[in-house]
Amino acid sequence: MWGGRFAEGPSAIMREINASIPFDKVLWAQDIAASKAHVAMLAACDIVSEADAEAIIGGLERIAEEYETQGVPEDWDLEDIHMTVEARLADLIGPVAGRLHTARSRNDQVATDFRLWVRAAMDEAVAGLEGLQRALVTRAGEHSGSIMPGFTHLQTAQPVTLGHHLMAYVEMAARDVSRFRDARERLNRCPLGSAALAGTGFPIDREMTAQALGFAGPTANSLDSVSDRDFALDYLAAAAQCALHLSRLAEEFVIWASQPFGFVRMPDALSTGSSIMPQKKNPDAAELVRGHAGRIIGCQTALTVTMKGLPLAYSKDMQDDKPPVFEAAGLLRLCIAAITGMVEGATFQTGRMRAAAELGYATATDLADWLVREADIPFREAHHITGAAVRLAEGRGAALGELSLADLQAIDARIDERVFAALSVESSVAARASHGGTAPAEVEKRVHEARGRLEMD
Ligand code: ARG
Numbered sequence: 001m002w003g004g005r006f007a008e009g010p011s012a013i014m015r016e017i018n019a020s021i022p023f024d025k026v027l028w029a030q031d032i033a034a035s036k037a038h039v040a041m042l043a044a045c046d047i048v049s050e051a052d053a054e055a056i057i058g059g060l061e062r063i064a065e066e067y068e069t070q071g072v073p074e075d076w077d078l079e080d081i082h083m084t085v086e087a088r089l090a091d092l093i094g095p096v097a098g099r100l101h102t103a104r105s106r107n108d109q110v111a112t113d114f115r116l117w118v119r120a121a122m123d124e125a126v127a128g129l130e131g132l133q134r135a136l137v138t139r140a141g142e143h144s145g146s147i148m149p150g151f152t153h154l155q156t157a158q159p160v161t162l163g164h165h166l167m168a169y170v171e172m173a174a175r176d177v178s179r180f181r182d183a184r185e186r187l188n189r190c191p192l193g194s195a196a197l198a199g200t201g202f203p204i205d206r207e208m209t210a211q212a213l214g215f216a217g218p219t220a221n222s223l224d225s226v227s228d229r230d231f232a233l234d235y236l237a238a239a240a241q242c243a244l245h246l247s248r249l250a251e252e253f254v255i256w257a258s259q260p261f262g263f264v265r266m267p268d269a270l271s272t273g274s275s276i277m278p279q280k281k282n283p284d285a286a287e288l289v290r291g292h293a294g295r296i297i298g299c300q301t302a303l304t305v306t307m308k309g310l311p312l313a314y315s316k317d318m319q320d321d322k323p324p325v326f327e328a329a330g331l332l333r334l335c336i337a338a339i340t341g342m343v344e345g346a347t348f349q350t351g352r353m354r355a356a357a358e359l360g361y362a363t364a365t366d367l368a369d370w371l372v373r374e375a376d377i378p379f380r381e382a383h384h385i386t387g388a389a390v391r392l393a394e395g396r397g398a399a400l401g402e403l404s405l406a407d408l409q410a411i412d413a414r415i416d417e418r419v420f421a422a423l424s425v426e427s428s429v430a431a432r433a434s435h436g437g438t439a440p441a442e443v444e445k446r447v448h449e450a451r452g453r454l455e456m457d
Contacts, residue, residue, distance in 0.1 A: 018076075021074050024319075024322055026117070027113045027114065027117055032060050035085065039053045040208075041205050042099075044205065047202050047203070052099050056099065059093040060085070081113070082110065104195060108195055112192040115187055116213065117325075125238070125242065125332060128332075132173050134454050136166050137170055137456065139163075141163065141451075146161055147357050158366075158432075160438040161443055179237075186234060190217070192209045192218075193206040197222060197226055223313045224312075227312050229321050236300035239332050243332060250286040253346070254283050265347040266342060267342065270341050272284040289335045299325070354425070357425045358425060363400060363401070364387075364389075366422045366423060366431065371386070375415070401423040
């Protein structure tokens, strides 16, 4: 492509280090779409003839068919997907193919192709996260009244409902969706026509190509256009945060599926066995979601560090932008699908959860709240009285509700028999009906709202 300037060809090592075709060939559809939009614009602006533009578009469509059915050939001498397509176009239609690259550089070309690819990856993540939210909301609706221990420090804290716990992840997924949507909005400007770095002297119409490719308009600064990879970093940041959420849910499944907990049976289809221990059923899919989250966060770090010291405008370092994005997108797609399958297929052991909620003095706060409400005792004093009741019960190996009224009155005479109603896990969760609280009625409201938002009714 630039043979005129050089007396010798590149060495084997130059060809190898320079070639991006092994990974950027996945951009072929975006590259062809952007080239078609570009040449149609060149014709509309009388920069190439209609006949040449038609020949080029026809050739590009044939190439698309070839790649669709036979894959993209990998020739290191052609470096990247842009040169690969252009060389094939020249094979097919002859020297007129050379007119396609008028008023364009690979710098604005790759910026455009990559934006189109990342935009689709954002849309795919949003669709996947909507599916995950639907699965969570469905299971939450089934379990709005299923009681389990809520934890802080992974120590039993207060009873909650499983529906409430699952709806917490709906909130996280909804924020992830908003991050991808927000990033998409910022991404959606078209760099095509910025050429190598300075713009072009040809009378092009950048609005036309932007519109043809579904962008809101052209980018405003040609230097920024060819050197900006914020859209990829925004995607990776949203992906990393999303992966972090998926990893937390995966971690809960791993804990809940362990024998001492026994809160959940994971679906067979998303578990594995052991080659030596016949009884084993391991939550490998959940562990891999947790593991893949680390890799996705690594991808974000990789591109951040690649970009951080680059002067304007394009430098070849930027060719390394694609592998971390492609890797993260592939991993994120798998993680969302796997966790959605786990949520859909999990068998929650509600009896075990309910029994665990009875342990660990989960309703101690309810006793303290009762003392505040019914005996008008300041909360700090009520906290102290309740602590004494827990100490007594713990010494006897009993639950709070198993202490006698006489035991409780010996600690504080203002306690009466009505207190026992407050000590059940059912009354504990029912009482927490503040907005966003765990009360079944409150969870049902949130489920109803989410079903509406996700168009599930
Ligand atoms: N393969 C290159 C990349 O992915 C395309 C841009 C090449 N531009 C250049 N000036 N060498 O970044």
